[in-house]
Amino acid sequence: MKAQASAEQQTATKTGADLLVEALIGQGVETLFGYPGGAVLPIYDALYRAEGSFDHILPRHEQGAIHAAEGYARVSGKAGVVIGTSGPGATNLVTGIADAMMDSIPLVVFTGQVAKGVIGTDAFQESDIMGITTPITKHNYQVQDIEDLPRIVNEAFHIATTGRPGPVVVDIPKDISSTVYEKQVNHEFHLPGYQPNLKPNPLQISKLHDALIVAKKPVVLAGAGVIHAEASEQLKTFVQNYQLPVTTTLLGLGSYPGSCDLSLGMAGMHGTYSANMALYECDLLINIGSRFDDRLTGNLKHFAPNATVAHVDIDPAEIGKNIPTQIPIVSDAKAALEALNTKPVKGLQHKGWMEAISQNKVDYPLWHDLPEEAIVPQWLMQKVYQYTDGEAVVTTDVGQHQMWAAQYYHFDRPNRWVTSGGLGTMGYGFPAAIGAQLADMDSTCVAVVGDGGFQMTLQELSVLQERKLPVKVLIVNNQALGMVRQWQEKFYSERYSESIIDVQPDFVKLAESYQVPGYKIETQEELLQVLPKVLADDQPAVIDCRVLQKENVYPMIAPGKGLHEMIGVKR
Amino acid sequence: MKRIVTATVHNRSGVLNRVTGLLAKRQFNIESISVGRTETDGVSKMTFVVDVEDDRKLEQLTKQLNKQIDVLKVSDITDKAIVARELAMVKVISNPQIRSEIQGIIEPFRASIIDVSKESVTVQVTGKSDKVDALIDLLRPYGIKELARTGLTAFTRGHQPQVAEFKSYSLLK
Ligand SMILES: Cc1ncc(C[n+]2csc(CCOP(=O)(O)OP(=O)(O)O)c2C)c(N)n1
Ligand SMILES: [Mg+2]
Numbered sequence: 001m002k003a004q005a006s007a008e009q010q011t012a013t014k015t016g017a018d019l020l021v022e023a024l025i026g027q028g029v030e031t032l033f034g035y036p037g038g039a040v041l042p043i044y045d046a047l048y049r050a051e052g053s054f055d056h057i058l059p060r061h062e063q064g065a066i067h068a069a070e071g072y073a074r075v076s077g078k079a080g081v082v083i084g085t086s087g088p089g090a091t092n093l094v095t096g097i098a099d100a101m102m103d104s105i106p107l108v109v110f111t112g113q114v115a116k117g118v119i120g121t122d123a124f125q126e127s128d129i130m131g132i133t134t135p136i137t138k139h140n141y142q143v144q145d146i147e148d149l150p151r152i153v154n155e156a157f158h159i160a161t162t163g164r165p166g167p168v169v170v171d172i173p174k175d176i177s178s179t180v181y182e183k184q185v186n187h188e189f190h191l192p193g194y195q196p197n198l199k200p201n202p203l204q205i206s207k208l209h210d211a212l213i214v215a216k217k218p219v220v221l222a223g224a225g226v227i228h229a230e231a232s233e234q235l236k237t238f239v240q241n242y243q244l245p246v247t248t249t250l251l252g253l254g255s256y257p258g259s260c261d262l263s264l265g266m267a268g269m270h271g272t273y274s275a276n277m278a279l280y281e282c283d284l285l286i287n288i289g290s291r292f293d294d295r296l297t298g299n300l301k302h303f304a305p306n307a308t309v310a311h312v313d314i315d316p317a318e319i320g321k322n323i324p325t326q327i328p329i330v331s332d333a334k335a336a337l338e339a340l341n342t343k344p345v346k347g348l349q350h351k352g353w354m355e356a357i358s359q360n361k362v363d364y365p366l367w368h369d370l371p372e373e374a375i376v377p378q379w380l381m382q383k384v385y386q387y388t389d390g391e392a393v394v395t396t397d398v399g400q401h402q403m404w405a406a407q408y409y410h411f412d413r414p415n416r417w418v419t420s421g422g423l424g425t426m427g428y429g430f431p432a433a434i435g436a437q438l439a440d441m442d443s444t445c446v447a448v449v450g451d452g453g454f455q456m457t458l459q460e461l462s463v464l465q466e467r468k469l470p471v472k473v474l475i476v477n478n479q480a481l482g483m484v485r486q487w488q489e490k491f492y493s494e495r496y497s498e499s500i501i502d503v504q505p506d507f508v509k510l511a512e513s514y515q516v517p518g519y520k521i522e523t524q525e526e527l528l529q530v531l532p533k534v535l536a537d538d539q540p541a542v543i544d545c546r547v548l549q550k551e552n553v554y555p556m557i558a559p560g561k562g563l564h565e566m567i568g569v570k571r
Numbered sequence: 572m573k574r575i576v577t578a579t580v581h582n583r584s585g586v587l588n589r590v591t592g593l594l595a596k597r598q599f600n601i602e603s604i605s606v607g608r609t610e611t612d613g614v615s616k617m618t619f620v621v622d623v624e625d626d627r628k629l630e631q632l633t634k635q636l637n638k639q640i641d642v643l644k645v646s647d648i649t650d651k652a653i654v655a656r657e658l659a660m661v662k663v664i665s666n667p668q669i670r671s672e673i674q675g676i677i678e679p680f681r682a683s684i685i686d687v688s689k690e691s692v693t694v695q696v697t698g699k700s701d702k703v704d705a706l707i708d709l710l711r712p713y714g715i716k717e718l719a720r721t722g723l724t725a726f727t728r729g730h731q732p733q734v735a736e737f738k739s740y741s742l743l744k
Pocket of ligand 1: 400402424425427449450451452453454476478480481482483484
C-alpha cells in the first residue's frame with residue numbers, strides 16, 4: 001500500500017518530458033548532446049530537475065552536437081543521444097543524421113516540435129522534420145499521444161542499436177512534453193516488422209567453407225560491420241586459421257590489426273596497390289560487413305572479375321545490391337565467423353597467392369617525397385602514429401588529410417578510428433573528437449582536420465575550453481581545399497577554381513582566445529620538438545601544422561577506372 | 572518487366588510517404604499503387620505495379636521495402652495464381668443518340684453506366700488492367716472527358732497450382 005501511494009505521488013507531477021527523462025535513464029543513457037530552444041523548453045526543464053542524471057554537452061551549433069554524438073557512438077559502441085529544438089534546431093541536425101545513416105551509426109535524436117494543435121499551420125519554428133528525415137533515418141516517430149512516449153523511446157533505442165545500426169528521430173510536440181500525465185504508462189514494445197536475422201544459414205556457411213578449401217586466390221574484405229558486431233577476435237581467428245590476406249574498407253580500419261603481416265591495408269580509391277590488386281585478381285572474395293561502396297569498388301565492370309563472391313551482411317538489402325553474390329550470408333558478422341570457425345581447416349591451396357601478395361607489398365609500398373625542411377602530410381601522419389604508439393583515438397575531417405591518416409595510421413584495434421565515410425561530411429572531424437574523447441577519457445584523442453573543414457565547426461573549441469577536454473586538434477594546413485585542388489590538378493588541367501585559400505585566421509590566436517593552447521609548426525625540426533610533447537600532455541591543443549600544398553594523395557583510382565588501373569603507384 | 576508486388580503495412584501516419592519516398596529515392600518506376608485496409612485492424616495492404624529492369628532491381632525493391640519498420644510483409648505475386656482487379660471510371664462525351672451505342676460496347680465488358688448527363692455518360696468498369704485498357708480504347712473515339720483509375724489491387728488465389736503452371740496465370744508479363 002505504501003509503495004503504491006508513493007508511486008502515485010510521483011506520477012502526479014510528471015510531465016511528458018519527465019517520462020522522457022525516465023525512459024532515457026532506463027536506457028542507461030549517461031551523456032546527452034543537445035541545444036535548447038522554445039519547443040524543447042519542457043524537456044530542458046525536466047533535465048534541470050533531473051540534475052545529476054546525465055552529462056549534458058552543450059555544443060555551439062547543433063551540427064556540433066550530432067557529430068559529437070556520432071563520435072561518442074563510434075567509440076563507446078552505445079547509441080549517441082541528441083536533443084534539438086524544432087525548426088532550425090532540427091534542420092541543423094540534418095547533415096549529421098544523413099551522415100549517421102550512411103555510416104550505420106546508432107543515434108537517437110530527439111527534436112522538439114510545435115504543439116500538436118498547430119502542426120501544419122506554418123507555426124513559428126515549425127518544420128516538417130518527419131518529412132525531411134524519412135529518407136535519411138532508419139526510422140522516425142512523431143509522438144502523437146503522451147502514453148506512447150516511453151514505448152517509443154524504447155523502440156527508438158532498440159531500432160537504432162540492433163540489426164544494422166542507424167539514426168532514429170523522435171519528434172516530440174511541445175504540448176506532449178509539457179502535459180502532466182498521471183496514469184501508468186506502457187513501456188513494452190512489439191515490432192513484428194523488424195526482426196533482424198542474426199544467425200547465418202548453415203548451408204551458406206558450408207558453401208563458403210567449401211569455397212575456401214578450393215580457393216587459389218582468396219581475400220577477405222573487412223568492413224565496419226565487423227566492428228559493429230564486435231567480431232574482431234573472431235575475424236583474427238578465422239584469418240589466422242586459413243592464412244588469408246585481409247584488406248579493409250575506410251570505415252573498416254581497425255577491424256583487423258593494420259600492422260599484422262596478413263593485413264594489406266585499406267582498399268579502394270586511395271587504397272594500397274597490394275590490396276586493390278588482391279581484390280582485382282582474387283578467385284574468392286569474402287566480404288564481411290562492407291557494402292561495396294563505389295569508392296571501394298571503382299568501376300564495377302573491373303571489380304573482382306574472376307571471383308566467387310561471398311558476402312556476410314546483417315542487412316539483406318546490401319547483398320547483391322552492387323555486386324552479384326554467389327554465397328549470400330545474411331547474418332551478424334560475429335555469428336557468421338563463429339560458425340565458420342567451428343569448421344575444420346584443411347588442404348589450403350593458396351600458398352603461391354600469398355607469396356605474390358607479399359611481393360606486391362614489398363614492391364609497391366606507399367610512397368612520398370621527403371623534402372629537406374618542409375613537412376609533407378604523409379610524414380606528419382607517420383609521426384602522429386609514432387608519438388601516440390598507434391594507440392590514439394583518431395578522428396578526421398574529410399579531404400586529403402583523411403586519406404593520409406587512413407593510409408599511415410595503422411589501427412590495431414577497433415573503435416579507435418572515427419571518420420565520415422559515406423557522406424563525406426566536412427566539419428565532422430573536430431566535433432566527432434569531442435564525443436570520442438568523452439567516450440574514452442583515458443586515451444589520447446587526435447582530431448586530424450583540414451584547414452578548410454576545421455573552419456566549418458571550429459566554434460566547438462568552446463566545449464574544449466568549458467570541459468577542459470584534452471582533444472588534440474591537428475590542422476593539416478595546406479592552405480587549400482586540398483582534395484578539390486588535387487582533382488582540379490589531375491582532371492581539370494590545373495584550373496584551381498575556388499580551392500586555394502590563403503586567407504585564414506591565425507589559428508594559434510584563435511585557439512588562445514578559447515584558452516586552448518595553440519601551436520604553429522612549419523618545419524620538420526619544429527615538429528620533432530613540439531609534437532611529441534603536445535601529444536603527450538593532458539591539455540587540449542590546436543596545432544597548426546603547415547604542410548606542402550602541392551602534395552597529392554596516391555596511389556589513386558581515377559573516376560570511372562577499375563581497381564587495376566591505379567595511378568601514382570610508384571614515385 | 573512489369574511486376575505486381577504487394578506489401579502489408581502498419582497503418583501508421585506517414586507509412587505511404589515512407590514507401591513511395593523509398594521507391595522514388597531508389598529510382599523505381601511505379602505504374603500504380605493502391606492502398607486500403609485489410610481484414611486485420613491497423614494493417615493495410617498496398618499493391619504496386621512496378622516496371623523494373625531486371626531481377627536484381629526487383630530483388631532490391633522487395634528488400635528495401637522489407638527493411639521499413641512499418642512494412643510487415645512483401646510479396647512479388649506476379650508469377651502466382653492471383654486475382655487482380657482495378658476499377659476505372661470513364662466520362663464519355665455522348666448525346667442521347669449514341670448512348671445506346673455505348674451501352675452496346677460496354678456490355679460485353681460487364682461495365683455499367685453510373686451517371687448520365689445531357690452531354691456525357693460515366694462508365695464504370697472493373698477487371699484486370701488489360702480489360703480496362705481495352706474498354707478505354709473502344710470508348711476513346713467518342714471523346715473521353717475524364718478518366719480515373721484506382722490502380723491494381725491483387726492477392727493470391729485460395730488454391731495455388733503446381734509451380735510449372737504458374738507462368739500461364741501471369742497477368743502482366
Ligand atoms: C560539407 C562539405 N562541403 C564540401 C565538400 C567537398 N570537399 C571534399 S574534400 C574538400 C576539401 C577539404 O579541404 P580541407 O578541409 O582543407 O582538407 P584537405 O583536403 O586540404 O586535407 C571539399 C571542399 C565536402 N566533402 N563536405
Ligand atoms: Mg586543406
